[in-house]
Amino acid sequence: MYNKGSQSGQLIIFALVFMLIMTTAAVSLISYALLNLKGTRQDYNQNKALYLADAGLNKAIYELNRNPDYNGESDTALGEGVFSVSVTTLTGNSKRITSTGFIPNSANPKYFKTVKATLSIDNSVIAFNYGVQAGTGGFFMTGGSTINGNVYSNGNIVATNGVRITGSATAANPPALAADQVNDSPAPIDPCTSSTCVTFANTSAAQDFAQSFRISQAVPLSNIQFYLKKVGAPSNATVKIMNDNAGSPGSTTFMSGTLSASAVTANFGWVTVAMPSTPILDPAQTYWLVIDAASNSSKYYIIGANSDGYANGTAKVGRVGSSWSSTTPAGLDGYFKIFLGGGTSTIGG
Known part of the structure; x- marks a missing residue:
């Protein structure tokens, strides 16, 4: 016999059991999440205490380099905690450093870590005594910045807008002038042919x-x-150092100088073009020497060339800002020399 009331009671019991299971699972998940969060916080704070202890150790090394009689410090505030350092003399040239970091303080720490190190004292003179050492690109300071120490540069030192160097400033000259890239063994070119002139x-x-x-x-x-x-x-031309774009001169000019038409004669000869600005190029990049001239069918230039005489590049003809084509025949290289170095470094603003 069908009993509607009995079935309803069974459904209620099933629902209560299901709710009990879900509640138990939810409580378990929440408990696990809270426990995991607590563990994460503990790890985070333990790491902060360790970083404080490391900071104290580094501070002690710094102080001992300045003053061999430094014996430590207590409750030095840093970030969200403090560190304390003690220094014990082991031998005449050896000291033991003990540094402890506390979160949030040493009186009632919730977390703390201790690190120890043995330091050997060496009275020899350190060769490098510069706060900043720069290469051939030089060194630039601005915005009221300060360097506590000496500055050494293989290029210019430029300081503006109230900057300050507490120590000495040395600007060494770049390397002596020398030819770095060359295609400089021209065969006699008279008369010109398509394979000896461009x-x-x-x-x-x-x-x-x-x-x-x-x-x-x-x-x-x-x-x-x-x-x-x-x-x-012909009129004067502009010599440019330009970037490479897919095997042809690009649109960026890194430096430029003037090719004086009066320095060029009706006979072949070497003509020098000085670069008034001398940024440092990247040896890993390809660049283009471009002689940018005006076009005139009766007033023009001819450069001596050979076939594949230069291993690190090739020659092209065209127009800056427009298209470029290979020489005819292809694979020619113009005769040229690129000189690096020379000059005198300066200190100024």
């Missing part, structure tokens, strides 16, 4: 000449030489 600045399609290269060291670029002659009386 003509440019006579048409818009070959208005400019470009030669890719890579330097061997990060030293300021001083000047460039080209093996050139002119036809007629």
Whole structure:
């Protein structure tokens, strides 16, 4: 016989049992989460105490380098806690450092860690005594900054806007001037042929000449030489160092100088172009030497060239800001020299 009341009672019992199971599971999960959170907090605070102890150890080493009679300190505040340091003499040249970090304080610490180290005292003179040492790129200070110590640079030291160096400042000269990249053994070029000369600045399609290269060291670029002659009386040209973009000159100019037309004659000869600004190029990057000239069918330049004479680049003709093409025949390299180094470093602002 069907008993509706009996079935309803069974459903209520099942619901209560299910709710009890779910409540127990929820309580277990919450308890686990709280326990895990507590453990995480403990680990976090234990690590903070350890970092405080390490800070005290480093402070003791610093102080002993300044004053061999330093014997420690107590309750030095740092961050969310304090550290205390004791120094014990073991021998004449050996000391034991004990540093303890406390969270939040040493009187009633909730967490603490202790580190120990044995320090040997050496009275020899340390060779490096500079607060800052810079390479050939030089050293720049601004914004009222201060260096507590000496400064040594292999390039210029430039300091502006109220900066301060408490010690000495030394600006060493860069390496002596030397040819770094060269294609400099021109065979007799008379008369010109398509494989010994590259003509440019006579048409818009070959208005400019470009030669890719890579330097061997990060030293300021001083000047460039080209093996050139002119036809007629072309105007001055601009020599640029430009970035590489997929095997052709890009759109970024790193430095530029003037190729004086009066320095070029009707016969081939080496012509020097000085660079007024000398940023340091990256030996890992490819760059382009570009002679940017005006186009005139009766007033133009010719650069001596050979086939694959330079291993680190190739020559192209075209126009800055437009398209570039391989030489005809392809694979020619212009005669050029790139000089790095030289000059005198300065200190100023």
